[in-house]
Amino acid sequence: MLIEAGHFALALALGLSLVQFAVPLWGARANDPVLMNVGSPVALAVLACVAFSFAALTFAYATSDFSVVNVVENSHSAKPFIYKLTGVWGNHEGSMLLWILILTLFGGVVAVSKNSVPTRLRANTLAVQACVTIAFLVFILMTSNPFTRVSPAPFEGRDLNPILQDPGLAIHPPLLYVGYVGFSITFAFAVAALLDGRIDAVWARAVRPWTLAAWCFLTLGIAMGSYWAYYELGWGGWWFWDPVENASLMPWLAGTALVHSTVVMEKREALKVWTILLAILAFSLSLLGTFLVRSGVLTSVHSFAVDPARGVFILAILIFFIGGSLTLFAIRAPVLRQGGIFAPVSREGALVLNNLFLSSACATVFVGTLYPLALEALTGAKISVGAPFFNFTFIPIAVPLLLLLPLGQSMAWKRGDLLGTAQRLYWVLGAAAAVGLILIAATVGGPVAAPLGAALGLFVILGAANEIVTRSWRPGQRLATAWLRARGLPRSIWGTALAHAGVGVTAIGIAATAWSVETIATVRLGERIAAGPYEARLDSVVPRTGPNYREEAARLTVLSGDNEIGAVETAKRVYVTRGTPTTEAGILTRGVSQVYVSFGDRQADGGVGLRLFYKPLVLLIWLGAAVMALGGAISLTDRRFRVGAPARAKAAPLAVPAE
Amino acid sequence: MSRKQRRLALIGTAVGVLGFALGLVLYAMRDSIVFFHAPADIQAKGVKPGTRFRLGGLVKEGSIQRGERQQIRFEVVDATSSIPVRYQGLLPDLFREGQGVVAEGVLEEAGIFNADTVLARHDEIYMPREVAEALKAQGHWQGEKGTKR
Numbered sequence: 036m037l038i039e040a041g042h043f044a045l046a047l048a049l050g051l052s053l054v055q056f057a058v059p060l061w062g063a064r065a066n067d068p069v070l071m072n073v074g075s076p077v078a079l080a081v082l083a084c085v086a087f088s089f090a091a092l093t094f095a096y097a098t099s100d101f102s103v104v105n106v107v108e109n110s111h112s113a114k115p116f117i118y119k120l121t122g123v124w125g126n127h128e129g130s131m132l133l134w135i136l137i138l139t140l141f142g143g144v145v146a147v148s149k150n151s152v153p154t155r156l157r158a159n160t161l162a163v164q165a166c167v168t169i170a171f172l173v174f175i176l177m178t179s180n181p182f183t184r185v186s187p188a189p190f191e192g193r194d195l196n197p198i199l200q201d202p203g204l205a206i207h208p209p210l211l212y213v214g215y216v217g218f219s220i221t222f223a224f225a226v227a228a229l230l231d232g233r234i235d236a237v238w239a240r241a242v243r244p245w246t247l248a249a250w251c252f253l254t255l256g257i258a259m260g261s262y263w264a265y266y267e268l269g270w271g272g273w274w275f276w277d278p279v280e281n282a283s284l285m286p287w288l289a290g291t292a293l294v295h296s297t298v299v300m301e302k303r304e305a306l307k308v309w310t311i312l313l314a315i316l317a318f319s320l321s322l323l324g325t326f327l328v329r330s331g332v333l334t335s336v337h338s339f340a341v342d343p344a345r346g347v348f349i350l351a352i353l354i355f356f357i358g359g360s361l362t363l364f365a366i367r368a369p370v371l372r373q374g375g376i377f378a379p380v381s382r383e384g385a386l387v388l389n390n391l392f393l394s395s396a397c398a399t400v401f402v403g404t405l406y407p408l409a410l411e412a413l414t415g416a417k418i419s420v421g422a423p424f425f426n427f428t429f430i431p432i433a434v435p436l437l438l439l440l441p442l443g444q445s446m447a448w449k450r451g452d453l454l455g456t457a458q459r460l461y462w463v464l465g466a467a468a469a470v471g472l473i474l475i476a477a478t479v480g481g482p483v484a485a486p487l488g489a490a491l492g493l494f495v496i497l498g499a500a501n502e503i504v505t506r507s508w509r510p511g512q513r514l515a516t517a518w519l520r521a522r523g524l525p526r527s528i529w530g531t532a533l534a535h536a537g538v539g540v541t542a543i544g545i546a547a548t549a550w551s552v553e554t555i556a557t558v559r560l561g562e563r564i565a566a567g568p569y570e571a572r573l574d575s576v577v578p579r580t581g582p583n584y585r586e587e588a589a590r591l592t593v594l595s596g597d598n599e600i601g602a603v604e605t606a607k608r609v610y611v612t613r614g615t616p617t618t619e620a621g622i623l624t625r626g627v628s629q630v631y632v633s634f635g636d637r638q639a640d641g642g643v644g645l646r647l648f649y650k651p652l653v654l655l656i657w658l659g660a661a662v663m664a665l666g667g668a669i670s671l672t673d674r675r676f677r678v679g680a681p682a683r684a685k686a687a688p689l690a691v692p693a694e
Numbered sequence: 695m696s697r698k699q700r701r702l703a704l705i706g707t708a709v710g711v712l713g714f715a716l717g718l719v720l721y722a723m724r725d726s727i728v729f730f731h732a733p734a735d736i737q738a739k740g741v742k743p744g745t746r747f748r749l750g751g752l753v754k755e756g757s758i759q760r761g762e763r764q765q766i767r768f769e770v771v772d773a774t775s776s777i778p779v780r781y782q783g784l785l786p787d788l789f790r791e792g793q794g795v796v797a798e799g800v801l802e803e804a805g806i807f808n809a810d811t812v813l814a815r816h817d818e819i820y821m822p823r824e825v826a827e828a829l830k831a832q833g834h835w836q837g838e839k840g841t842k843r
Contacts, residue, residue, distance in 0.1 A: 269787075379703040391708055395715035402719050416729065419748055421798075423726035428718040555764055555783055607787075616787040635764070635784035644764055646784050 038103055041091025042182035048084035048139070049172040051077055055142075055165035059158035063231070071154050074161035075146035081168065082143035089123075089136045092181050096123050102188035105129060105181045111194035111612055113583045121205040122195045127329065127345075128181035130208060134325070135171050137209075137216040141245075142168065145220060152241045159227030160220070167219050170352045178345045194583060194612035203263030211256030211283060215321040217249020218286060221293065222318030225311045226360055229367040234307050239300035242314070244676050246297055250290045251667035257283050258660035269618035269633040271553070271648045273656060276425040281404040282324030288397035289317040292390045294667075299386050302448065303375040306383075308368045309390070315364060319357040320397075326353050327404075381451040385443025392436040399428040437491050437542060440535060441498020445505065463501050467494035481550065488546025495539030499532040530670025534663045541659025544627075547652035555635070557642040563594070567649030569630050570594045571603070576643060584610045586619070589643055593623050593630050600625070605634040605645075627654040728798060733775040736801070743803045749777060750796040758791060770795060770807070781809040 055077040062070025095103045096119045099112045109126040110119055124130040142164045145157065152160075175181070224242045228234040260283065265273040274280060293313040299306045326349045377383035403420045410416055441463060446456050471490025478486060506524055508517035552567040563572045571591045578587050588606040592599050603621030610617070621632040628651045635644030730748045731741060741747065749770055757769040764783060768791075769776045779797055789795060789812065799809035 376697060376700065379700060379707075384704075387704065388707065388711075391711040395711050398712075399715055399719050406723075419728045419730060419798075421726065421728060424722045427722040427726060428715070431718055432715060557764060618787055633784070636760075639760070644784055 037091050038095055038100070038182050038184065041088040042180070044084040044088040044091070045172060045176060045182075048081050048088070048135075049169065049176065051081045051084065052165045052168045052172060055081060056162050056169060060162040063155050063158045063162070068154060071158035074158050074165075078139070078142040078146040078161055078164070081165075082139040085132075085136050085139045089132055092129060092132060093120060093123050096120060099192065101190070101192055102184050102186070103181075104183045104185045107185060107189050107192045109195050110192040111583055112191060114194060114200070115582055117202075117205065118195060118200045122199075124208050125195050125199045125204065128175070128179045130212075131171070131175050131179050131329070132181055133209065134212055134216060135168065135175065137212050138164070138168055138171065138219060141216060141220050145223075153237065155231060156224070156227055156238065156241065159230050160223045163223035163226045163230075164219065167223070167356065170355065174345075174348050174352065178348050191612075194610060197584070197608070197610040197613065197615050197617045198267055200610075201263065201267050203259060203267060207256060207259045207263055209256075210252050210259055214249050214251075214253025214256050214290075215283075215286060215324065217245060217252060218290060218314075218318040218321050220245040221249065221314040222356075222360070225314035226363065228311065229360075229363050232367055232370045234311065234371055236301055236304050239297050239304075239310070240675070243294075243297045243301060244671055246290065246294050246314075247667050247671050250287075250294050251664040251671070253283070253287050253290060254660050254664045254667070257287055258657045258664075262657050266620050266622060267617075269620045271620075271631050271633065271646070271650070273548075273653070276403075276422045278404050279328055281400050281425075282327045285397050285400055285404070286317055286320040286324060288393050288400070289313060289320050292393040292397070293317050295386050295389050295393075299383050303377065303383055305375045305377060306387070306390075307371050307373070311368065311371070312364060313390070313394075315357075315360045319353075319360070320401075322353050322356060326350060375449075377448070378450040380446070380453050382443065382446045382448045384451070385439065385446050388439060389436065389443060392432055392439075396429055396432045396436075399432065400425065403428065434491065437495050437538065440495055440538070441501065444498060444502055444531070444535060459505055460498060460501060463494060463497040466497055467491070478550070485546050485549035488549070489543050492539040492542035492544075492546060495542060496536045497539075499536040499539065502532050502535075503528070525673055525675075527670045527673040527675070530666045530668070530673070532666070533669060534666025537659045537662030537664075537666055539659070540655050540662055544652055544655030544657075544659055547655065548650070551648060551650045551653070554647045556645060556647075557638050558645050559642045564645060564647050566630070566647040567651070568595060569600075569649055571630070571632060571645075571647055573643060573645070574602075579606075581608070583612065584608045587634075587637070588619075589621075589632075589634055589645070591621065591632055591645075603630065603632050605632045607634045607637075624654065627652050627658065629653050730796075732772045733770055733777045734772050736777060737775065741801060743801050743805075746798070746800050748796055748798045749779070749807055749809070750794070751777075753789070753791050753793055753795050755791050770797065777807050778805070779807045779809050781812055783810075783812075785812055 055074055058077070059071050059074035062068070062073065092103075092105070094100075095106050096110055097116070099106065099110060099119065101107050101110075105126060105128050109129070110122050114122070118125075122129075124133040142161060145152075145160060145164065221242050224238065224245070228238050257280075260280070261273050264275070265271070293310070296306050296310045296313055300310045326346075329345065329349055375383075403424050407418050407420055410418060441460055442456060445459055446453075467490045470493055471486050474486035474489060475483065503521055503524070504517075506528065507520035508514075554564050554566040556564045558564055558573045560573055560575065563570045565571075571593050574590045574592055576587060576589045578585070580586075586606040586608040588604050590602060590604050593601050593603060601623045603623045604619075605621035606619040608617045608619055609615070618633050623630040628649070631648040631650055633646045635646055638644060728746055728748055730750060731739065733749065733751050735741065736749075751770040751772045754769040754771045754776060757767075759767045761767070766781050766785065767778060768781075769778050771777075779799075781797065781799075796813045797807065797809035798811040798813075799807055801807050
């Protein structure tokens with residue numbers, strides 16, 4: 036009964052979304068505040084319906100209700116409880132329901148947020164948001180109903196794909212979806228502004244928190260997915276330039292550009308048309324990502340089931356939203372009034388350059404991802420564009436971006452002084468170059484790219500620190516005064532510095548992968564293998580039985596010289612229901628470096644095939660992403676985004692402190 | 695600087711950066727693109743030794759031979775031909791006889807394919823798409839065996 040109620044709630048949400056779409060839009064046309072204000076309560080009602088529906092499906096999973104087809108296909112009564120819950124989005128139907136839940140959640144937050152969004156803008160935004168919701172609700176109801184029943188109900192389910200039974204999966208898709216779908220809000224704001232033909236700093240200030248929030252979640256989601264692939268797939272790689280990964284990287288690049296261009300719009304009312312275009316593109320790329328992953332065009336871990344009807348449907352949604360919004364953009368963009376002017380050498384100019392590099396990087400990823408699909412559709416030739424292509428095109432674009440980052444960050448608005456800015460960065464450049472040279476000297480014969488990359492990362496980190504220092508300390512001043520000043524800096528300054536430092540940290544982690552060592556060997560009990568400064572000794576191989584799998588686990592002791600520094604365990608598992616084998620990697624963390632062991636094959640002579648990696652500084656890759664997201668979150672708490680918040684007694688100053 | 699000069703500087707930079715990106719893409723397209731071939735294509739299309747490509751098909755039953763230091767030899771077959779493959783390293787979890795496989799590497803003079811990467815399907819309903827299509831094209835496809843719905 037609950038299942039049918041969940042299904043009904045989805046249909047009800049569709050009906051309500053139609054109201055949320057039509058009434059505020061009509062109100063904004065007729066300039067009727069009553070009609071415009073209908074949007075907010077209806078958006079909350081839609082959210083309630085979808086949340087109920089999602090809860091109903093979760094309940095079916097929690098209680099292993101095998102009369103629901105979706106549960107039968109993706110769950111098992113012996114599966115650990117936590118994976119019964121995460122199994123809700125470990126399949127096509129459930130993950131689309133999660134997509135819609137997050138979409139309506141954002142709609143609900145826009146509806147209740149008390150910040151100073153003008154009534155008309157809010158009404159139009161909610162209407163556009165409802166339009167996206169309608170499309171996806173129709174999609175799920177027509178082609179991917181998660182509530183289909185089966186009679187008679189099977190006795191047992193078919194279990195979830197084993198590599199998805201992992202804590203990483205519990206967090207990765209929701210984070211990623213919050214990021215993807217968060218860009219639907221900026222998209223809705225952009226389309227609303229185009230409908231209205233008006234866009235100004237108020238618009239930018241209303242949009243910026245959403246962009247930042249979506250960007251933070253997307254950053255975390257991508258990092259989480261990358262770390263999951265690293266430890267769960269057992270290959271030791273952290274990024275494969277797989278089309279599905281690229282599908283999430285493209286909106287991230289466009290979103291990063293958008294985060295920066297909205298700054299220019301907010302402070303200087305420049306780059307209006309470009310910002311609107313980026314907002315449209317960021318969400319279009321999110322939709323494209325959904326299409327690539329969900330349509331079965333690509334085969335990967337992420338494509339759950341291939342059904343041509345779904346692919347065509349999502350393609351139709353894609354064409355409608357991207358085509359529609361770009362057409363609207365083409366018609367309305369010339370109407371938008373041009374904003375503030377600036378010299379090429381200025382903060383604005385630097386941000387334009389940032390946007391150029393980011394969108395070029397995004398374009399190369401786009402070409403590399405879609406070219407094989409296009410070529411196959413046109414000529415039938417099958418090719419694969421792999422890591423060499425992306426490394427060759429992406430890195431030369433990323434390096435100048437990172438080199439210019441500290442410079443642009445400390446440039447003045449409107450008209451900058453290149454020489455003066457560079458002078459403030461001399462010590463940063465000197466320190467980074469010195470460390471780079473020391474590293475090169477210390478690792479003669481090793482890869483040269485690694486020390487250079489590490490020096491570049493350090494340059495970015497020190498550049499970010501320099502930003503805080505020059506803002507709060509002049510030579511000859513007491514440190515206590517400087518500390519007080521630093522604490523008094525707007526949070527957005529701290530957030531920016533942190534996020535940029537995070538970029539540097541990730542760059543160091545990536546550069547250090549060139550120093551990693553891999554050893555593959557067949558090992559018998561008591562034998563040792565070495566990788567880098569560490570050795571691993573095989574102690575025992577034991578068979579075991581888990582709740583829904585059997586495994587053979589190899590225990591190893593990791594040694595540094597003759598000192599035992601820890602034990603790791605790697606296993607080859609077979610999940611009973613599906614008969615699928617997986618490899619569980621054993622990882623020993625030392626500081627931010629890791630020793631990584633994965634189980635290969637059992638050899639006929641009793642030896643065990645093992646793969647041992649030494650991965651120096653590898654954790655920095657994901658820690659850097661976490662620091663970036665933290666920086667974004669701190670920026671988000673900046674007081675200027677709380678202007679008009681009733682809880683604060685002291686009104687925030689209207690003027691933004693000079694930067 | 696006048697407004698016009700500013701605009702020109704902006705457009706010039708944009709064209710420069712985009713041109714740089716385009717150049718990189720075009721250059722990389724020449725070298726880093728890998729074609730996919732089924733065993734039957736190799737003779738039919740006259741693939742020359744020394745070219746790097748992806749070979750896809752089924753692992754021939756009874757063809758897997760394991761040697762020292764994790765060397766492995768197996769044959770990749772389709773309906774008409776078979777190509778011997780050499781590989782050293784750990785194999786994916788789902789590498790098995792009679793199953794779909796994609797190997798990336800270089801064809802040597804002796805007609806042996808020297809693979810440096812071996813990919814297998816991710817789970818029991820996954821068959822590398824290229825393999826499925828190549829088999830379908832040759833009329834060797836045995837239905838959507840094991841595919842959901």
